[in-house]
Amino acid sequence: xxxxxxxxxxxxxxxxxxxxxxxxxxxxxxxxxxxxxxxxxxxxxxxxxxxxxxxxxxxxxxxxxxxxxxxxxxxxxxxxxxxxxxxxxxxxxxxxxxxxxxxxxxxxxxxxxxxxxxxxxxxxxxxxxxxxxxxx
Amino acid sequence: xxxxxxxxxxxxxxxxxxxxxxxxxxxxxxxxxxxxxxxxxxxxxxxxxxxxxxxxxxxxxxxxxxxxxxxxxxxxxxxxxxxxxxxxxxxxxxxxxxxxxxxxxxxxxxxxxxxxxxxxxxxxxxxxxxxxxxxx
DNA sequence: GTAGAATCTAGACTTCGCTCTAGGTCAAAC
DNA sequence: GTTTGACCTAGAGCGAAGTCTAGATTCTAC
Numbered sequence: 001x002x003x004x005x006x007x008x009x010x011x012x013x014x015x016x017x018x019x020x021x022x023x024x025x026x027x028x029x030x031x032x033x034x035x036x037x038x039x040x041x042x043x044x045x046x047x048x049x050x051x052x053x054x055x056x057x058x059x060x061x062x063x064x065x066x067x068x069x070x071x072x073x074x075x076x077x078x079x080x081x082x083x084x085x086x087x088x089x090x091x092x093x094x095x096x097x098x099x100x101x102x103x104x105x106x107x108x109x110x111x112x113x114x115x116x117x118x119x120x121x122x123x124x125x126x127x128x129x130x131x132x133x134x135x136x
Numbered sequence: 137x138x139x140x141x142x143x144x145x146x147x148x149x150x151x152x153x154x155x156x157x158x159x160x161x162x163x164x165x166x167x168x169x170x171x172x173x174x175x176x177x178x179x180x181x182x183x184x185x186x187x188x189x190x191x192x193x194x195x196x197x198x199x200x201x202x203x204x205x206x207x208x209x210x211x212x213x214x215x216x217x218x219x220x221x222x223x224x225x226x227x228x229x230x231x232x233x234x235x236x237x238x239x240x241x242x243x244x245x246x247x248x249x250x251x252x253x254x255x256x257x258x259x260x261x262x263x264x265x266x267x268x269x270x271x272x
Numbered sequence: 273g274t275a276g277a278a279t280c281t282a283g284a285c286t287t288c289g290c291t292c293t294a295g296g297t298c299a300a301a302c
Numbered sequence: 303g304t305t306t307g308a309c310c311t312a313g314a315g316c317g318a319a320g321t322c323t324a325g326a327t328t329c330t331a332c
Contacts, residue, residue, distance in 0.1 A: 008308065018309080019291055027289095039298045041309055054245070061242035065289065086253040093246050100239050103232055106197035109190070110229050117222040142329095144278065154279080155321055163319095175328045177279055201319065273332100280327065286320090297310065302303100 004035075004043035014052045021052075027065060029055060029072050061096045140171075140179035150188040157188075163201060165191065165208050197232045 011018045025034055025042075031051055034042045058068055067088070074085045147154045161170060161178075167187055170178045194204055203224070210221045 006308075007310095017291075020289085022311090023290060036310095037298090039309085040311095041298070054249075057242045057245045059289095061239055061246065082253060082257050086250065086257055089246060089250045089253060093243065093250055096239055096243050096246060100236055100243070103197055103236050103239070106193045107229065107232050107236070109193045110197065110225060110232060113190075114222065114225045114229055117218060117225060121218050121222055142278080143280095153321075156319085158281090159320060172280095173328085175279085176281090177328070195319095275332085276330090278327100278329070281325095283323090285322070288318090290316090292315070293313090295311095297308105299306100299308075301306085 004045055005049065007042050007044070010044045010049055010052065013049050014056060016052065016056070024052075024055075028069055029065070031072060031075050058092065061092070062099060063092055067092070140181055141185065143178050143180070146180045146185055146188065149185050150192060152188065152192070160188075160191075163205055165201070165204055167208060167211050194228065197228070198235060199228055203228070 005013070007018045007021055010016070010021060014021075016024070021042075024030065030048065032048075034044060034048065037043055055068060058071075059065075071085065071088050074081050074088070141149070143154045143157055146152070146157060150157075152160070157178075160166065166184065168184075170180060170184065173179055191204060194207075195201075207221065207224050210217050210224070
């Protein structure tokens with residue numbers, strides 16, 4: 001039980017490169033020191049992979065390494081700081097919601113442009129869309 | 137008419153820094169060569185600002201400078217390539233929609249975490265949430 | 273007509289988040 | 303038992319997107 005995984009296994013399981021995994025470790029993003037085999041190879045376990053999968057979600061949603069590092073440090077430092085962890089996660093959640101709203105607003109503008117171009121291209125009336133007349 | 141604007145005016149109107157405006161020009165992101173005053177100062181006009189505002193939307197929504205450059209080049213090269221411009225915009229729109237979907241998926245995971253932490257913090261049963269037990 | 277603010281060019285520097293290299297060691301298959 | 307591939311450390315390098323500096327010039331307001 002608790003079969004240990006090589007760095008290559010973990011890379012395959014998480015989509016991260018072995019380079020990235022070593023980088024994450026250097027940056028202190030793990031919840032524990034990753035143990036080594038007699039020969040010095042890293043020995044991960046399933047919990048490490050689970051944590052990395054959460055890290056992936058946080059990273060994909062725009063959390064900087066520095067923030068992830070703070071979160072990992074909080075978790076590593078053990079029970080007692082859950083309100084801080086919660087606030088960090090809530091703050092990130094707010095950020096993600098704001099980002100989605102921003103993207104949605106951009107999308108409207110972009111889709112508007114697409115529609116304009118579609119109409120012009122279909123009509124063959126595209127000439128002069130942008131230059132030199134500023135027709136938006 | 138066509139009152140010309142200084143780089144500072146344009147920076148104020150677009151939220152871009154004067155450095156960024158000069159950088160954009162070097163990168164060829166404008167639809168025309170920006171003319172200069174007798175003394176060498178840039179003279180922008182309202183159409184430049186409008187274009188930059190669209191650029192801002194494209195950039196905020198994740199379009200790389202390189203793509204923006206391609207789009208600007210298409211527009212600069214005049215009428216005839218509207219289908220290409222359309223395809224570029226459509227591709228970007230697809231990307232933005234995909235990004236929103238990705239963020240939304242992340243949000244579910246993150247919000248799930250927040251909910252778990254809220255419950256634990258409120259109950260005072262937070263101990264052991266993460267370490268050493270992998271409780272997600 | 274002069275002080276101070278804004279602008280100019282060219283190019284070096286920064287931050288982020290990895291990625292890659294060099295020069296080895298370890299482990300698994302044949 | 304040797305070859306081949308995975309892994310090790312330390313540290314350099316990279317691409318994106320600006321930012322900042324230096325040193326000179328121009329413009330604006332008094």
